[in-house]
Amino acid sequence: MSFSSLSDYQTRRQDLILADRALRADHKTGQLSELEAQADKVIRDLRAAEAESIWSREYEGIPHPFPGMEFLTGKRSIIVQTKLFEILGKMPKGGLLHAHVDATVNVAHLLNLATKYPAIHVRASTALNATNIGSVLPELRPLPEDLRSSAGLIALTDSNYVPDTWVQFNKAKESFSPQLGGPEGFDRWLTAAMTINPTEAYVTHNTVTKIWQKFQSTFLVAAPLVRYRPIHKEYCREFILSSIADGISYVEPRINFLKDIVRPFISADARSHVPHREILQDFDEVLNEVKADLKAQGKGDHFIGARIIYTTIRFITPEELEWYLQECIDLKKEFPHLIAGFDLVGDENVLKPLIYYIEPLLKFRKMQEDAGVEIPFIFHGGETLGDGTEADMNLYDAILLGTKRIGHGFSLVKHPKLIEICKERDIAIEVCPISNEILRLTSSMHMHPLPILLNQGVPVALCSDDPSVFGNMGLTFDYFQVLAASEITGLIQLGEMAKDSIKYSTLEQADKEQALSAWQKRWEEFLKYVVTEGPRYL
Structure with missing residues (x-):
């Protein structure tokens, strides 16, 4: 290729860059309003300024700070101190389309709820001391009134x-x-069991298998509290309210339903399991x-509502799945405005793949037709580093089964034909950046495949997944x-993803x-706020 002049080279270079980025919302400079263009520039200038003023500093215990770094390491010392984070906290986020209800409320709030109910009890496998407190997990449970009198009076630390x-x-x-911190130490012990800390995420549990073991243990510890009916009701209220406070106007959470085997919902008197309805x-x-x-309060337009994705876990048998599919249909008939879709959840790398359940999943459409309802699949798929593994192959089955969206889709970028189909069929990807990083699919945001999806024109909704475990409450983080983490992604692209989170929801068209x-x-x-207030931070 020859060039007539330096100017000719620069022109063709710019044309190539623009052509390469043509499918991204940030490319549509000529289509932006003056207000959008001004706000986008303020955010880009602020990001560049903080790259020098914030991220170039030295921080104790953080040897390599950089924008998009490991979330748990940078969160408190750097991220929440930035003006960029403060501004994004005011941004309207649209919908939250991928979050598991059991892990959506700050652990401190959950522990505060537990103090209000005399039924809640705790035990340990041994007396706690300074040597073992970091390795002994608490077990929590609501007890019926007649069993509470037999509960011990001796301290767990005695x-x-x-x-x-x-x-x-x-x-x-x-x-x-007091040697273990007194009441605050008790809360720290429980909090540590229900969350993932930086050392666990980046040192001691630094493989996908190890971090998933820790991740799953947080649910086992918290479940008896979260799924105790009086607490669960207030827990859901806090989830909705905290989402609204972060600028989220619609939520579509996943709730796990299990038939009297693991983590059932417990009645207020702690004597029986609560029917799912x-x-x-x-x-x-x-x-x-x-x-x-x-x-x-005159804020009715701040929150459109919520719908639930009915989920169960990938360790059940195909025969058992038929029962859950039928219950999902029955609940859809009774609560047509609440049931949004159906999904199977759990570690794709070790639990059953979608193909294992293909017979009942194929029957589901006919079951719906007979019942006169419509329930889309909204499958997890490709939450893996694999290429051709069963977890990766879930993407093929999810698409063949007609999934409305794909949860995570981390390995999707390895499959050009599947990307093409997602674009043709308008299948959005529920991308959970912080979750993917903490669960060891990527070492930092710079390594995340999200920009590939955006560059290919695949619709994306940003999601938080399990914020109570990861500490990424709401969507601002x-x-x-x-x-x-990107010099290309700007405010306009964030707005596009926020809009897509509504566009690709299961809300009725009206x-x-x-x-x-x-x-x-x-x-x-929000744009007016950015243009007015943003420059004073520069």
């Missing part, structure tokens, strides 16, 4: 504590040894109360990591249009 003796939650907290009744009641409160209209109004207000 050398005379009898292993596996239940102690009432508040008594255990109050009697926790009553859990949906509770959720519906909370949802309606929140919406009524917002309407009374995920938006921040994506923005900070509700979707209402949600998009409300979002656009808040987006314009």
Whole structure:
């Protein structure tokens, strides 16, 4: 290739760059309003300024700070101190399309809820001391009233504590040894068991297998609290309220339903399992109360609502799956406004692949037709480093089965034909950047395949996945990591993903249009805020 002049080379170079980025929203410079262009420039200038003023500093315990670095390491010392994070906290995020209800509320709030219910008890496999407290997991459970009198009075930290003796939650907290931090130390012990810390994520559990073992243990510890009906109802309320506070106007969480085997929902008297339809009744009641409160405050357009993706776990048999599929249909008939779709969840690398369940999954469409309902599949797929493994192959089955969206889709970029199909069929990818990084699929945001999806024109909705475990409450942290890690991605691309999170939701078309209209109004207000307030940070 020859060039007539330096100017000719520069022109063709610019044309090539623009052609390469043509499918990204950030490329549409000529289509932006003056306000969008101004706000986008402010954010880009601020990101560049903080790259010098914030990320070039030295921080104790952080040998290599950089934008998009390991989230848990950079969160407190750097990320939350930036003006960029502060500004993004005010951004209207649209919908949250991928979050597991059992891990959506700050652990501190959950522990505070536990103090309000005398039924909640805790025990340990041995007396706790300074040597073993980091390795002994708490076990929590609501006990029926007649069993509470037999609970122990000796502190968990007393050398005379009898292993596996239940102690009432508040008594255990109050009697926790001062040498181990007293009540605050008790909360730290429980919090450590329900979350992943930087050392676990980046040192001791630095493989996918190891970190998933820790990840799954957090659910086992928290589940007896989260799935105790009185707490669960308030837990869902807090999830919705905290989402709204972060600029999220719609949520489509996944709730695990399991038939009296693992992590059942427990009744208020702690004597029986709660029917799944009553859990949906509770959720519906909370949802309606929140919406009524917002309407009374004149903020009705700040939250459109919520729908639930019915999920069960990939360790059940195909025969058992038929029962769950039928229950999902029954619940859809009773709660048509709540049931959004169906999914199978769990570690794709070790649990059963979609092909294992192909017979009942193929039957599901006919079951729906007979019942007169429509329930789309919204499958997890490709949450793996594999290439041709069973977890990676889930992508083929998810697409063949007609999935409406793909959860994670981390390995999708290895499959050009599947990318082409996602674009043709308008299948959005629920990308969970921080979750993928902490669960060891990528070492930092710079290594994440998200830019490949954006460059290929695949629709994307940013999601938080399991924020109570990872500490990425709401969506601001995920938006921040994506923005900070790229010199190309700007405010316009973030806005496009926020819009896509509404566009690719399961909302009815009229509700979707209402949600998009409300979002656009808040987006314009946010852009004005950025243009007005942003420059003073530069």
